[in-house]
Amino acid sequence: MLVGALLPWASTVLPGGAYPDRATLQFFDAPHLVSGFRLHLVLLGVLAALLSRARKPAGIGVAVIALVHMGFLIGLGAPSIGGPVALAGGLLLMWPGLTAPAPELKPPGPAVARLVLLVAFAALVWLVSETLTAGGQSRATNPYGGAEFLAFCGLVLALACALSAYGVLAWLAALTDRHRFFAFSVMLVCALALPFTDAGTGYWMTVASTIGVYAATAIGLNIVVGLAGLLDLGYVAFLGIGAFTAANLAHVVPFPVAALAGTATAGILGIVVGAPTLRVRGDYLAIVTLAFGEIFFRAAQNNIGGLTGGANSIPGIPPISMFGHAFDKPLGVLPAGSLYYAVTVVMVAVAMVMLVNLRHSRTGRAWAAIREDEDVARAMGVRTGRAKILAFLVGSMMAGLAGAVFAHKLGTVGYESFDFSESVTLLAAVVLGGMGTVPGAVVGASLLFVLPEKLREFSDYRLMLFGLALILIMRFRPRGLVSS
């Protein structure tokens, strides 16, 4: 079996070293590309040769990279020679894959555990930074950025699968769970350290903070949908309420007040939207929230009360300014936008803490009961009405806060940012990441908002793929991609 696995590796990597020679060199002639996906292929080959359990994951990675490159070459109208060879190698690697269950690793002592967590999260940040910057930021300088990015994703996928095959991921999750507070602080510090990595440019900070805003919003939606089981199809309206409130107040009051006002307004509207939940359930509730979302969108589009700017949107919102420092300027060695990034990281962190604590609280258990069976929950003495309103209140306030940051960060707010497709995207993020899970919403939001940024070529297919993803996940992994 080992030999069987080695042969395809050899046939992949050895010609893989010269893989772009004929078919690709004239297209992928940028020097850094030589170390790009070819390096990934070689790495995966070595991985497959040395570690028996990692063979199948490596095969997946090789196949993904091969497919990506074949797709792009065919898109460019060029024949791909290395692609099919690599693909065949990848498939052969997957063929005799071991299916033995992952070994259980024993948890080490606290000191070692902390060290491991520190290393793991540092590696994670490095990985995030590499993923963000993979493929470069501009299509002008690197037209193959999308391919490179996808190829890198294939490598990351393979590594994750390999780690999972050795039980390392489960082990880390157990460690995180055991040292929750420590893990959380380390993660926060590591996340805040992102500006010091390769991704520390103004552009990537902007991208990262946009993801942060949507991640915080998705966590809010996760509270409503994942914890309480109330499907909200107009959720993006709360982001809009927060953004428009903050935008209108931006010139009058300092940011904290505006953010508070945005949060409060969204919360009040959350109660208004949540009120029907007392009478309506299930599918009907989803339709009611959809109707509220559409009413908000129409009102914003028509510049209701002169508050939303209508088609002109609201321009010229000043950046957040605290301690005499505008947040859109660089600070010391930090690039512009780092401060916004820090704000969103803190926001996401607060949201995560809230989600975890709520889930394990009395309210969270009430939500879980309502989600599973409302009648039984009521019979068991859960005050269902109050709990449901509370879910909407918390979720909408989270979105309102995110909206306030969103408004200041962008400097302009228009109704187009809050249409139904955004609600669908947020829902897709939650569903993709796993309803009710903590990292789920963040992973989902990162995926759904990074991919369009990275793959401009596919912007036309974005929503189509989301629709397909919703169907497939409901069919095959209704608990999401992240949750085990």
Place this chain on the structure above:
Amino acid sequence: MAVLAQQIVNGLVLGALIGLIALGYTMVYGIIQLINFAHGEVFMVGAFGAHFLARYVLPEDVRWYVALPAMCLAAVAVSIGVAVAMERLAYRPLIGAHRLAPLITALGVSILLQEVVRVFYPGATAPLAFPRMFVEGHLAIGPVTILWTGVLALAVAPLLAAALHIYVERSRLGRAMRATAQDPDTARLMGISPNRVTLATFVIGAGLAGVGAVLYGIHYTQIDTAIGFQNGIFAFTAAVLGGIGSIRGAMLGAFCIGLVKSLAGQYVWGGVQYDYVWVFVLLILVLMFRPQGFLGRPEGMRA
């Protein structure tokens, strides 16, 4: 007065068209308690199917009385094809799944269909002109005018609804449908295949939506990928308003929705820019205070 009468007529025509979609909603919900969110898209793909036939297949100088039935057939075929695929691939595997799964799937199907048509149908990124395949001109009754296409819609929609009603009341399959709607388990014991009944329901609903799509196209002379979502919501509102599960109720609700939209656009604060909003306000109020609708029986607890 003339304006009022005219708006009432406009509202009734819109109502007739919405009614044909609402029938599909109400039947599917009646049988399997699924809000088939994507039913509006079935209507939309039907419109594009008819457009395709008229634009790319039929000769330029074809007469309307040849073209219109052909377009109806094309629309019905496309709609039924999509609806059957949807039922088999997306909904049927979900029997017994997580409670939110069918609705999220329906949403996914809706988005997917919209985007597939928008991206792959030539020219569908912008509104398309629908061929005018009916008698030109209008019928004038005093100061009120109705386009002949509107007259056609007003004639065809109630006729089809009545035919459906009779079919469900009298035919063997209709009886099987009513039995399944009342109690699927007992119906199964009586030798009825719920899968077959469900599929038949999807097919009938899609056929009506296909006809509705052609009538919609020749009346408003323009289609785009958003017509399914928008009219689907209207039709859903109509189905709930009339009492979901009831065929007569769906038509009644549809006429109400048509009237609300056209009259609110004329007379209520905000004008046409907000007519859409009033339909949603009505939807929320109905769902909150009379979820069983006009003709539906009040139900106990429904998940």
